[in-house]
Amino acid sequence: MSRTRHLHCIIPPHLLEKLLGSDDSEMRQVALNTLMTTARLRGERTVRASFAGVATLGNGRRTVFDCRHSTRLPSAVLVRSEDGPESADPSVDHAFDGLGLTRDFYRTxxxxxxxxxxxxxxxxxxxxxxxxxxxxxxxxxxxxxxxxGKLFSDFTGSTDVIGHELSHGVTENTAGLKYHNQSGALNESMSDVFGSLVKQWSLKQSVDDADWLIGPDIFTPGIDADALRSMKAPGHAYDNDLFGKDPQPDHMEHFVKLPDTERGDLGGVHINSGIPNKAFYLAATRIGGFAWEAPGLIWYESLKASNADTQFQEFANTTYRKAAELFGDESPEQLAVLAAWQDVGIQISGILAGVARARSLAADRNGGAGPDKVLTTVSQQIGALAAQVTGLAKDVTALKSR
Incomplete structure (x- = not known):
């Protein structure tokens, strides 16, 4: 299937443009150079050089090239292949390992x-x-x-960044979400979700152990910022004089409307992704355990069932439906998905807000339980009440006899 391909950058344009106003001339120049190089690459019809025959096709074989500080990919030299030895260059080995972790995550x-x-x-x-x-x-x-080296460190050192970027390729080859407005924000969110899951899976972290941060390793130690984005708390990844305050919303009430231009982040694709990011975080923490299991599977199957124009509402509906297909109607997993979307201001179509709230509250009161556990709990409560009534009746009878 033919897909329109875009240059998907981990650093959103609004951060680099913010640096253009810095008092530090060196910082301004680096930001300008990065923006200009990225714009040039976006304008080219093709970015990739042809390296036919360098590595065997198939099986996700890895190959790493060294650009030697050039911006022309055709001039890069081969420095590591799937069957080759480790490199003396940490950047080469970090990139190689990150490719492998992401490949193995999707395979496993x-x-x-x-x-x-x-x-x-x-x-x-x-x-x-x-x-x-x-x-x-x-x-x-x-x-x-x-x-x-002043603001940002070597980008090969962040597992979730590599997982994020490669996951754009997964989206291109499944739903093909258009990189504009809501579908573009979903595209970015899918990469954040699976980038985070690659990191959690590699570290064997539960939902409670994970940091839910995207790119915490790319800032240098002197920069007051937790990460590029926080899935747990969109809008709170950073707040400093260099970058300003993290603009991500965590609820549809705060959806940011921006022009569909490069300067407008193509309608806020890196900004409004905070809303579906928060929904995934909420669903995962309600379900518990490992996020790449039930919630990750629900999101992955929903991505495959989506199309290029899918909006937030449609994707939310799909996750609710997929949760039922995978785990059953009214299952803890489906109720967690229902509550998560409701908490970010998106009601699942066909379910009244009051009904959705009642279902999610019932599940929360019963430890995320589905209808079977809820019914069992109610039955136990009725049994206990019946026993109390029987005991009271006996006491009344005894009193009458006296």
Missing amino acids: VFNRDSIDGDGMRLDAFVHFGEAYNNAFWDGQEMVFGDGD
């Missing part, structure tokens, strides 16, 4: 054969440009900048 958890589901080879390019403050997926490979 979702039985997916690489990014396209058909064994797509995974190529990465490191040391792209001079002090390039970004990393991106261009539809065919991963490209990593080294960062300027």
Whole structure:
């Protein structure tokens, strides 16, 4: 299936544009160079060089190239392949390992054969440009900048960033969500969700142990910022003089309307993704355990069932339906999904808000239980009351006899 491919960058344009107003001339110049290089790459009809025959196609084989600080991918040199030894360059090995973790996650958890589901080879390019403050997926490979060392560090050092970017390839080869407005924000959210799950899976973290942060490793130690985004608390990943306050909303009441332009973040794709991000976090924490299991499967199957124009409401409805298909109607998993979307201001179609709230509250009171457990609990309560009534009747009879 033919898909329109975009340059998906981990650093949103509003952060780089904020730096253009910095008092630090070096910082301004680095931000300008990054923006200009990214704009040039977006304008090119093709970014990828042809490396036919360098690595065997299929089975998600990994190949890493060194750009040697050039911004021309065709000039990059091969530095590590699937069968080759480790490199003396940490960036090369970090990129290689990150590709492998993401590939193995999709294979092990979702039985997916690489990014396209058909064994797509995974190529990465490191040391792209001079002090390039970004990393991106261009539809065919991963490209990593080294960062300027002042604000951003080497982008190969973040597992969730690599998982995020490669997951754009999964979205391209499933729903193909258009990279504009709500469908674009869903596209970004899918990458945040699965990028976070790659990290959680690699560390064997439960929903309670996970940090739910995207890109906590890419800022240098001197920068007052937790991460690029927080799925647990959208809008609270950072708040400093350099970048301002994290603009992500966590509820539809605060949905941000921006122009569908590059400067407008194509309608706020990196901003409004906070809403579906929070919904996934809420569903996962309500279900408990490992987020890549039930909630991850629900989101993955819902992504495959979506299309290029899917909006927040449609995706929410799909997750509710998929939860029923996978775990049963009124199951704890489905009730968790219902409550999660309701908490971010999206009502599942066909279910009245009051009914949805009652169901979710009933589930919460019974430990996230479905109807069977709720019925059992009610039956136990009725039995206990009946026993009390029987005891009272005996006491009354005894008193009468006296």
